[in-house]
Amino acid sequence: MNNFNFLITIFIILYYCSTFSTPMSVHELLKNKGLPQGLLPKEVKSYEYNDENGLLNVYLDGPCLTKFENRVLFESVVRANLSFGELLSVEGLSQEELFIWLPVKEISVNDIESGIILFDIGMAQKQLSLSLFEDPPSCKIGQGNIKYSGRKDKGFVAER
Secondary structure (H helix, E strand, C coil), X not given: CHHHHHHHHHHHHHHHHHHHCCCCCHHHXXXXXXXXXXXXXXXXXXXXXXXXXXEEEEECCCCEEXXXXXXEEEEXXXXXXXXXXXXXXXXXXXXXXXXXXXXXXXXXXXXXXXXXXXXXXXXXXXXXXXXXXCCCCCCEECCCCXXXXXXXXXXXXXXX
């Protein structure tokens, strides 16, 4: 009888450990940090997050193109420093503005009640409606035959 109770106890412990150790998705992480879950595409393969320094690395199977208000390109790896309501020092994310691809440098939600999210694209800040980011967008890997020219720190120019 003691062996049976011991086995039941082990089974219960293992069950609860597996239930509570389920990792959250990157979309849930964003939501917990005061950002909309639709900032990153559904096709995120994996991510790494260091809670001590806020470093977030997001991995996709390849570059992909989607649209919020304008077209947006996610590189294979998107990096940023994540803090509550902010993605700072963003790398691997570009947004098309008037046929020019500009790197997104920061994304922030200062006041969730305002319904506004700010994208810092270097030479300007763009205000977008938070409603555009309610759900993670679909992003086709390898979609969009775009070749980039120009220096990364100066922005990308699309060649068609």
